[in-house]
Structure formats: structure tokens, C-alpha cells
Amino acid sequence: MFGFILRRLIAAVVVLILTSFLTFTLFYKGPTNPAAALCQERGRCTAEKQEALETSMGFNDGLMTNYGRFVGGLFKDRTISQGATYTCDAPCLGISFRTKTEVSKDLLTYYPATLSLAIGGGLLYLLIGVPLGVLAARFRGTVFDKVLVGGALVIGSIPYYVFALTAWIFLTLQTSIFPTTQYVPITEDPTQWFLGLLLPWLILGITGAPTYARYARGQMLEAMGEDYIRSGKAKGLTQRKLLFKHSLRVAIVPIVTIFGLDFAALLSGTIFTESIFGINGIGQWTLTSLRAPTDFPILTATILIFAVFVILGNLVVDLLYAVLDPRVRLT
Amino acid sequence: MTATDTTPEARKASGTPLLEVKDLTVRFPTYDGLVQAVSDLSYTVEAGTTLGIVGESGSGKSVSSMAVLGLHDTRSAQISGSIKFNGQEIIGMSENDMRKLRGNEVAMVFQDPLTALHPFYSIGKQIIEGYRIHNNVSKKQARARAIEMLGLVGIPQPQTRVDDFPHQFSGGMRQRAMIAMSLVNNPDLIICDEPTTALDVTVQAQILDLLQKLQREFNSAIIMITHDLGVIAEIADEVLVMYGGRAVEYGVTREVLTRPEMPYTWGLLSSVPDVAGISDVLVPIPGTPPSLLNPPTGCSFHPRCTFVSQVPDNLCVTTLPVLERSSTGSSEHLSRCHLRDPAAIYETEIAPIVAPDRTESPA
Numbered sequence: 001m002f003g004f005i006l007r008r009l010i011a012a013v014v015v016l017i018l019t020s021f022l023t024f025t026l027f028y029k030g031p032t033n034p035a036a037a038l039c040q041e042r043g044r045c046t047a048e049k050q051e052a053l054e055t056s057m058g059f060n061d062g063l064m065t066n067y068g069r070f071v072g073g074l075f076k077d078r079t080i081s082q083g084a085t086y087t088c089d090a091p092c093l094g095i096s097f098r099t100k101t102e103v104s105k106d107l108l109t110y111y112p113a114t115l116s117l118a119i120g121g122g123l124l125y126l127l128i129g130v131p132l133g134v135l136a137a138r139f140r141g142t143v144f145d146k147v148l149v150g151g152a153l154v155i156g157s158i159p160y161y162v163f164a165l166t167a168w169i170f171l172t173l174q175t176s177i178f179p180t181t182q183y184v185p186i187t188e189d190p191t192q193w194f195l196g197l198l199l200p201w202l203i204l205g206i207t208g209a210p211t212y213a214r215y216a217r218g219q220m221l222e223a224m225g226e227d228y229i230r231s232g233k234a235k236g237l238t239q240r241k242l243l244f245k246h247s248l249r250v251a252i253v254p255i256v257t258i259f260g261l262d263f264a265a266l267l268s269g270t271i272f273t274e275s276i277f278g279i280n281g282i283g284q285w286t287l288t289s290l291r292a293p294t295d296f297p298i299l300t301a302t303i304l305i306f307a308v309f310v311i312l313g314n315l316v317v318d319l320l321y322a323v324l325d326p327r328v329r330l331t
Numbered sequence: 332m333t334a335t336d337t338t339p340e341a342r343k344a345s346g347t348p349l350l351e352v353k354d355l356t357v358r359f360p361t362y363d364g365l366v367q368a369v370s371d372l373s374y375t376v377e378a379g380t381t382l383g384i385v386g387e388s389g390s391g392k393s394v395s396s397m398a399v400l401g402l403h404d405t406r407s408a409q410i411s412g413s414i415k416f417n418g419q420e421i422i423g424m425s426e427n428d429m430r431k432l433r434g435n436e437v438a439m440v441f442q443d444p445l446t447a448l449h450p451f452y453s454i455g456k457q458i459i460e461g462y463r464i465h466n467n468v469s470k471k472q473a474r475a476r477a478i479e480m481l482g483l484v485g486i487p488q489p490q491t492r493v494d495d496f497p498h499q500f501s502g503g504m505r506q507r508a509m510i511a512m513s514l515v516n517n518p519d520l521i522i523c524d525e526p527t528t529a530l531d532v533t534v535q536a537q538i539l540d541l542l543q544k545l546q547r548e549f550n551s552a553i554i555m556i557t558h559d560l561g562v563i564a565e566i567a568d569e570v571l572v573m574y575g576g577r578a579v580e581y582g583v584t585r586e587v588l589t590r591p592e593m594p595y596t597w598g599l600l601s602s603v604p605d606v607a608g609i610s611d612v613l614v615p616i617p618g619t620p621p622s623l624l625n626p627p628t629g630c631s632f633h634p635r636c637t638f639v640s641q642v643p644d645n646l647c648v649t650t651l652p653v654l655e656r657s658s659t660g661s662s663e664h665l666s667r668c669h670l671r672d673p674a675a676i677y678e679t680e681i682a683p684i685v686a687p688d689r690t691e692s693p694a
Contacts, residue, residue, distance in 0.1 A: 141406075226446065227441060227443065227446035227447045228446060228447055228448055228449040228450070230402060230441070230447070231439075231441060231447045231448065231449070231509075231512075232449065233402060233433065234400055234402060234433055234434060234438070234439040234441075235433065235434035235438075235460070235461040235464065235512070236430050236431065236432070236433040236434035236435055236461070236464045236465060237430075237460070237464060238430060238464075239426070246449060249449075249451050249452075250449075250450075250451060324451070325450075325451060326450070326451060326453075326496045326498070327450060327496070327498050
């Protein structure tokens with residue numbers, strides 16, 4: 001078990017190195033030139049001025065040197081020159097080209113909003129999707145089942161941004177059924193935190209849940225047909241126990257797998273949700289960084305965050321498997 | 332067991348058998364039509380005795396027994412007739428009453444113990460669960476009971492093995508655990524659905540011995556579903572031969588196995604391999620099992636029966652024979668066949684193949 005985790009963590013580090021290196025390569029070999037943008041910001045830009053800026057920002061030092069500086073900055077403070085000189089505390093992810101702030105500190109500022117969104121949305125995926133799927137399996141072939149399966153298909157067919165935008169326009173902007181969507185830190189005002197995120201959570205939940213409902217339904221139907229469920233029935237177990245204990249116990253294992261990956265994606269920022277509902281999380285932060293000229297330090301940070309969560313999500317799922325299924329032994 | 336008129340003593344006094352199945356018919360509507368899996372099946376089981384049900388796959392053995400436990404989905408199965416357990420009608424019983432019967436008074440041992448045990452719960456937990464549904468006891472008491480049962484069925488070190496999961500048990504041990512789980516509430520009737528089919532031969536014998544030992548200890552009745560006539564010969568007091576969803580021969584085991592009257596039973600006996608090598612003839616039954624969607628007219632065995640020509644007026648094809656005592660047979664033995672004198676045919680044509688030692692030695 002310990003060896004398993006250790007090996008997976010080593011593999012994770014390798015993946016992170018590769019991801020960050022690839023990001024660097026794309027940027028340094030690509031067409032964007034932040035020095036040119038910076039140069040224009042500071043009045044009339046001449047070729048000499050731009051040349052001087054490029055040299056001071058280190059773009060002439062080559063890919064490997066710059067990557068080395070970036071990795072070094074993760075462990076000790078560094079100074080970064082972008083026209084002026086900025087200090088960047090370890091772990092340093094660079095200085096934003098646009099705002100001239102430290103990326104690692106911005107990350108901490110924006111992250112709570114994304115985390116709040118992800119936890120609420122992810123919980124609703126499960127809380128709405130799984131029970132509906134279980135009930136659909138229980139009442140297979142009935143009107144309830146058909147409505148649910150059909151509804152899941154309809155919701156799944158609507159593009160997410162259309163769904164979210166429509167909901168926001170009708171439910172918040174025009175009718176005020178839901179309070180204004182915003183992010184207020186939970187430490188500041190828990191009620192406002194809850195109310196501000198209520199609609200985004202619901203929209204995330206409602207659009208994500210159908211996948212889970214369909215999946216849970218399929219897994220439940222498979223589990224309910226197993227011999228050991230018949231054995232349970234022959235023992236005299238109640239229908240409820242057979243359904244929610246014996247069958248769900250088996251059906252939940254593969255659901256955990258897709259949830260691990262979905263949740264990792266939520267944690268890495270929900271660009272549409274944050275943009276539509278005006279929540280300042282890392283999704284929106286990433287989006288702004290993509291506007292020309294590309295804010296490379298921010299982009300690197302968000303790509304790395306995404307990689308970290310996908311790796312962690314997979315690792316947690318694997319560990320959970322061992323807990324959920326006694327037949328699985330991690331070696 | 333709470334009702335006053337269902338105690339074993341009262342039942343014995345009133346003369347009602349433990350289980351009385353009458354005209355049981357089970358149909359499954361499918362897209363292709365109505366599948367009649369069991370037709371007009373009647374049998375009785377007395378307390379403490381063993382009934383063996385034999386037949387090939389699809390003959391309705393399991394389907395009829397599962398009806399006794401009400402295990403069929405009522406949405407997909409149409410069940411008619413009467414199943415009386417301890418004088419209580421089971422067909423049409425409420426799900427809640429049925430549930431109290433299941434595992435408590437009627438228990439079931441399934442064929443494949445690996446798939447029949449829940450893979451995610453420990454053996455002990457599954458037994459404890461079965462015990463606590465029907466008995467208001469603490470977890471600790473139930474655990475002690477589970478360990479006791481595991482010891483009883485011959486699991487070594489039951490105190491530690493109780494926490495093992497099914498995949499940590501061997502096939503034979505799993506079936507022992509399954510039996511422990513079924514017997515934990517001292518059921519009056521145990522339905523064993525091919526309990527030894529998935530096990531190797533030496534383990535089979537152990538499991539059968541175990542079942543007989545436990546049967547004596549608890550005075551339970553057993554319905555043994557199998558397609559292995561050897562198992563029947565060893566364990567059953569009475570035997571019911573099923574073909575195409577119908578009983579074709581029914582009687583005391585010794586009678587049915589030594590003086591079978593129905594060509595299908597002859598076929599079954601002829602297809603048993605003879606390990607001792609006295610007879611080197613292994614005679615399979617020609618043809619395939621009947622379709623339950625469009626069953627053959629008359630006797631459902633007639634397309635495969637080699638004796639059809641010996642019955643006049645094409646009766647086998649037109650008329651379903653009645654399950655009754657044959658003209659030459661004993662009162663403990665019913666069969667469903669148009670043949671006038673099956674005993675004579677058996678003696679001259681079949682016995683030399685299936686039991687050469689018995690027929691040749693006096694000669």
C-alpha cells in the first residue's frame with residue numbers, strides 16, 4: 001500500500017515535469033512575444049527598446065535556462081525582470097505579464113471561489129444523480145424511468161453555456177428568484193457565500209447529474225441481476241436493504257471512478273460557470289490569461305494545477321477502490 | 332412459527348404436509364410469446380424428508396422451486412396454482428409476509444457459491460445479517476451464532492475465518508458458508524438448487540454428507556434440485572422427474588430408480604456414465620429439450636421418444652398422458668406415459684444397459 005502510493009507519487013512528479021516542460025516549449029517556440037506588448041505599453045516602441053526588454057526578461061537565454069529558472073523559483077525566492085524588477089517569493093510561479101502580481105499569490109486569492117463551486121457542484125452531481133438513477137433502476141420500465149431517461153437525454157443535449165446563461169437571465173436577472181450570483185468568502189459571510197453560489201451550484205448539479213443518473217441506473221440494473229442479490233432476497237432482506245445496501249454498494253464503485261475525474265476537472269476551474277455567473281475563480285482567471293498577449297505565467301500555473309488534480313483524482317480513486325472492493329489489493 | 336396452528340406437532344396431528352404444491356403453473360410473457368416454464372406441477376414434502384427434483388436444463392426445476400420462496404419478479408412472472416407451506420398459502424401472499432418466511436422458515440442454497448455470496452461483505456457479516464433480520468438479537472450474539480454455524484458446517488478456525496471475504500474461501504468452503512448462511516435460522520425447508528454442480532466430485536460428497544447431517548440435526552426438509560441421479564440416489568427419499576415443465580415421474584426414490592416407467596427417466600439413467608466400466612455404453616437422449624414457447628402436442632417427450640410406435644392411435648402425439656399409477660406399478664410411484672406395460676419394456680430393453688450387473692448376475 002505505502003509502496004503503491006510512493007510509486008504513484010513519483011510517477012506524478014514525472015508527469016508534472018513533462019507537462020510544465022511541454023507548456024514552456026509551446027510558449028518559447030511559439031509566436032507570442034510578451035516583450036512586444038510590454039514595449040508598446042510603455043509609449044513609443046522602437047526595435048532597440050524591444051530588444052533590450054527581451055534581453056532583460058531573459059527570452060534570449062533559451063528554453064532550458066528559462067525552465068531552470070522557473071523550477072528553481074519553486075524552491076527559492078527569485079527576482080524577475082519585466083521592464084521593472086519584481087521579487088517573487090517561493091514557491092514562485094512567475095509574475096503576471098498583465099497585472100505584475102505574483103501568480104502564486106493570485107492563485108490563492110482566486111482559488112477559494114473555484115473550490116466552493118467545485119464542492120457544491122460535485123456534491124450535487126452525486127446527490128441528484130445517484131438517487132435518481134437508483135430509483136429509475138428500481139422502477140425500470142415505468143413512466144418515472146422513461147421520463148428520467150428522456151429528461152437526462154434532453155438536458156445532456158443542451159450546450160452547457162446555453163443552459164447556464166438562460167438560467168441566469170431568467171432566474172436572476174429578470175425574476176430575482178435566485179439572489180445575485182457572486183462569490184463572498186465563507187469566512188466573511190456564510191449566508192452570502194451560500195446564496196451567491198446557490199444558482200451556479202444548482203446549474204452545475206442539474207447539468208452534471210444526468211450522466212450520473214444514467215450511469216447509476218445501468219450499474220444498479222446490472223447489480224440487481226446478480227446472484228448475490230437473489231441470495232439476499234432469499235435470506236429475507238427488505239427491498240430497501242437490497243436496493244440501497246447490497247446493490248448500491250456494488251454499483252457505486254464504478255461511479256466513484258468517473259466522479260474522481262469529474263471532480264478533478266471541477267477543481268481545475270469551471271470556465272463557463274465562473275464567466276456566466278461572474279464568479280472570480282481560477283476558471284475566469286485562466287480565460288483572461290488567454291487574451292492576447294498570452295499571460296504565460298498564469299497559464300503555466302493553471303495548466304499545472306489541472307495536471308495536479310487529474311493525477312490526484314486518479315490516485316484517490318485507486319485508493320478508494322481498495323477500500324470499496326475487498327478483492328482489490330494494491331501492490 | 333408464531334401462529335398457533337403451524338407448530339410441527341399441530342401439523343402432524345392435522346396431517347398436512349410441510350409443503351404442498353398443487354397445480355403450480357409459472358408463465359413468463361416475453362416478446363416472442365408466453366413461455367410456460369412450469370405446468371400443473373404438484374408435489375408434497377413432509378417434514379424431515381428429502382425430495383429430489385431431476386430434469387435437464389429448462390425443465391422447470393429451479394423455476395418451480397423459486398416460486399416456493401416467491402423469488403420471481405411479479406411483474407415478469409405469472410404464477411397460478413397453490414403452494415401451501417405449513418398450511419399457509421404462499422401464492423398471493425403479501426411481500427412483507429413472504430419476506431418473513433424467506434430465510435427463516437424456507438431457505439435456499441444456490442448453485443454457484445461464488446456468485447451467490449456478496450463479494451463486498453465478509454462471510455460473517457452476511458450470516459449475521461441473515462440472522463438478525465429474523466431474530467431480535469445484538470450484533471455480538473449474532474456473531475457468536477455465525478461462528479457457531481461456520482463451525483457446524485466444518486469451516487476450520489471459524490473465529491478468524493468469519494471475517495474473511497468470499498474470495499478468500501475455496502469453492503467447497505464457500506458452499507459450506509452458503510449452507511451455514513441458509514441454516515442460520517433453523518429453517519423447516521431448505522431448497523438446494525444444484526448445490527454441488529459447481530464443485531469437484533470429492534467436495535460434492537462432503538457437501539451432501541454435511542447436508543444430511545444437518546438435516547438430521549435440525550429435522551429440516553430438503554428439496555434437492557439436481558441433474559445428477561447419483562446425488563438423488565444418495566440423498567433423496569422421493570424423487571420427482573421433470574420434463575418440459577411437467578412432472579413425468581414421481582415416487583419413492585428406490586422405486587423410481589429401480590423400476591422407472593417413463594422413457595425420459597430411462598434416458599436419464601442411460602446417460603449416466605458408468606465409472607466402474609461394467610457397461611461401456613453411454614446412451615444420450617436423442618434430440619433437444621422441448622421449446623417452452625411452442626411445446627410439442629400430446630406428451631412433450633414424444634419427439635424424442637423411441638417408444639412412440641408402441642402406443643396405439645398416435646396417442647403420444649395427440650393426448651397428454653396423465654400422471655398416475657401405472658397398471659403394473661406400485662402405489663408409491665406415479666408416471667406420465669401412454670405405454671401399457673412399461674415395466675416389461677424396461678426389464679428387457681433398458682435394464683441391460685443401465686444396470687447390467689443387476690440383470691446379469693441372476694442369469
